Amino acid sequence: RFAYVNGRFVRHGQAAVHIEDRGYQLADGVYEVWAVFDGKLADAEGHFARLWRSLDELRIAHPMSEASLIVVLREAIRRNHVREGLVYLQVSRGVAKRDHAFPSPAVPPAVVITARSVDRAAIEAKAAKGSAVITVPENRWGRCDIKTIGLLPNALAKQAARERGAIEAWFVDDLGLVTEGASSNAWIVDAEGRLRTRDTQANILRGVTRLTLLDVIAQAGLPVAEQPFTVEEAKSAREAFITGAGSLVTPITSVDGVKIGDGTVGPVASRLRALYIERARAGAI
Ligand code: PLP
Numbered sequence: 500r501f502a503y504v505n506g507r508f509v510r511h512g513q514a515a516v517h518i519e520d521r522g523y524q525l526a527d528g529v530y531e532v533w534a535v536f537d538g539k540l541a542d543a544e545g546h547f548a549r550l551w552r553s554l555d556e557l558r559i560a561h562p563m564s565e566a567s568l569i570v571v572l573r574e575a576i577r578r579n580h581v582r583e584g585l586v587y588l589q590v591s592r593g594v595a596k597r598d599h600a601f602p603s604p605a606v607p608p609a610v611v612i613t614a615r616s617v618d619r620a621a622i623e624a625k626a627a628k629g630s631a632v633i634t635v636p637e638n639r640w641g642r643c644d645i646k647t648i649g650l651l652p653n654a655l656a657k658q659a660a661r662e663r664g665a666i667e668a669w670f671v672d673d674l675g676l677v678t679e680g681a682s683s684n685a686w687i688v689d690a691e692g693r694l695r696t697r698d699t700q701a702n703i704l705r706g707v708t709r710l711t712l713l714d715v716i717a718q719a720g721l722p723v724a725e726q727p728f729t730v731e732e733a734k735s736a737r738e739a740f741i742t743g744a745g746s747l748v749t750p751i752t753s754v755d756g757v758k759i760g761d762g763t764v765g766p767v768a769s770r771l772r773a774l775y776i777e778r779a780r781a782g783a784i
């Protein structure tokens with residue numbers, strides 16, 4: 500395997516960043532993840548747009564143009580022989596003597612890219628069985644719209660999920676409303692049959708998969724409402740699922756151990772999974 504580190508490809512096992520990289524010391528950086536279909540980047544534009552926005556919000560310089568980044572991402576895919584998988588990109592503010600404030604003068608941002616294959620057939624078989632989520636109190640900062648590498652609350656939530664046999668943890672705010680998952684957006688098919696996911700005015704990540712799926716839903720003519728839902732509503736929903744570059748559209752069949760619907764994967768979630776994959780595959784570049 501090969502990783503891209505600051506301008507060159509190196510063996511994955513030897514790839515390293517400096518101990519005073521601000522990403523390492525302060526989580527001062529951002530990341531993006533693209534799903535790869537047929538060796539190509541899925542939802543490419545949406546992920547680029549969010550990357551530039553995350554960098555701008557944190558006043559980190561763009562390390563390269565979009566055209567150059569596409570070349571390097573494709574090279575990472577090619578060198579790692581990925582047909583079906585994921586590409587990870589991380590940009591930190593760079594290497595400087597440890598100090599909370601930004602280095603002055605500015606230093607070049609540090610860029611790392613990795614790519615790996617996934618076994619889509621195995622994942623598909625698993626998705627067809629349905630998965631569990633748990634809920635945890637929302638304890639993240641107020642700028643979850645920025646895709647930063649500061650993921651400790653997400654890591655702790657995901658670990659709690661794993662220890663309880665669940666694939667994801669849903670954060671729940673003070674009003675009892677689900678915000679999003681540790682690495683995905685949360686959805687239900689509510690008691691009235693409407694697709695529900697939290698609006699992006701809230702403190703959540705604006706999921707690229709979420710956005711594409713909203714378009715898929717509109718084209719399919721299904722009823723949808725960008726409105727938050729409570730844990731209780733989720734437990735009495737007809738169906739539930741999560742979206743993300745890693746999970747794509749993954750059906751959820753229990754929340755905190757309570758069965759959703761009859762406890763099997765619902766027709767809407769499985770149809771949307773197929774429609775999303777079809778759309779993402781066709782639109783990959
Ligand atoms: N919410 C969080 C906290 C995430 O980390 C992610 C993705 O990793 C998502 C939502 C889904 O976003 P996307 O569909 O752009 O992958």
